Amino acid sequence: MIEINGVSKTYAKGSVKAVDDINVEIRNGEIFGFLGPNGAGKTTTLKMITGILKPDGGNIKINGIDIVREPVEAKQHIGFVPDNPEIFNRLTGMEYLNFIADMYDVPDKERYDRINEIAEEFKIKDALPSSVNSYSHGMRQKLVLIGALLHNPSVWVLDEPMVGLDPEASFELKNRMRRHADSGNSVFFSTHIMEVAEKLCDRVGIIKKGKIVFVGTVDELRNTRKEDESLENLFLELIKE
Numbered sequence: 001m002i003e004i005n006g007v008s009k010t011y012a013k014g015s016v017k018a019v020d021d022i023n024v025e026i027r028n029g030e031i032f033g034f035l036g037p038n039g040a041g042k043t044t045t046l047k048m049i050t051g052i053l054k055p056d057g058g059n060i061k062i063n064g065i066d067i068v069r070e071p072v073e074a075k076q077h078i079g080f081v082p083d084n085p086e087i088f089n090r091l092t093g094m095e096y097l098n099f100i101a102d103m104y105d106v107p108d109k110e111r112y113d114r115i116n117e118i119a120e121e122f123k124i125k126d127a128l129p130s131s132v133n134s135y136s137h138g139m140r141q142k143l144v145l146i147g148a149l150l151h152n153p154s155v156w157v158l159d160e161p162m163v164g165l166d167p168e169a170s171f172e173l174k175n176r177m178r179r180h181a182d183s184g185n186s187v188f189f190s191t192h193i194m195e196v197a198e199k200l201c202d203r204v205g206i207i208k209k210g211k212i213v214f215v216g217t218v219d220e221l222r223n224t225r226k227e228d229e230s231l232e233n234l235f236l237e238l239i240k241e
Contacts, residue, residue, distance in 0.1 A: 002026040006058035018044040020210035026188045031181045033201035034190040041210040042190045046159050050080045079153035083160045085140040093128035104151035118146045121172050138164040158189035194232035208239050
């Protein structure tokens with residue numbers, strides 16, 4: 001579970017309000033899609049959830065643990081995939097995954113079982129002995145995904161996770177997200193792909209200019225507007241207002 005209470009974040013010495021007093025709860029057992037135009041505050045919010053950025057006000061709790069007051073303990077519960085898969089290029093894929101596993105104290109047998117399982121699923125196992133520098137963008141995205149899931153976190157925070165993935169890998173990731181949520185865990189992900197959000201998410205949150213303008217199911221959004229509209233059209237109407 002993720003609890004975001006009264007959270008704000010400003011830049012440029014307070015002159016730019018990236019996130020403005022937002023409140024939202026991502027429940028156990030659900031996939032929550034975070035939608036908004038470029039510059040709306042999505043990535044800033046995700047970075048505060050994962051402890052990369054510190055909120056100016058409010059608090060964020062991961063499974064009841066405050067990310068600012070107890071960052072190490074809170075981060076043990078999080079698997080984070082950033083919007084840009086920047087990795088140590090001089091390492092091999094396997095060296096990178098072992099480094100991540102060491103950071104989370106994942107036992108040897110458990111780490112290799114999970115690496116083999118997820119690498120097979122994303123069809124990247126044969127590339128793990130090679131240098132990350134030789135990887136395509138899509139392969140790096142797969143490697144970051146494996147690293148984020150290695151310690152079997154209950155809370156997944158994914159920033160545009162399907163960008164760069166081939167259709168087969170995207171399909172596998174969506175299935176894995178669904179299984180994770182159905183097991184009583186939570187998935188919070190941002191996306192610009194409205195079709196994916198409409199089909200996959202239990203609820204969505206829409207952010208505009210740093211403020212949350214809607215939280216609920218797609219059907220609930222339709223009920224406030226036009227019941228036969230796609231999520232894409234509903235989203236565009238909402239952010240234009």
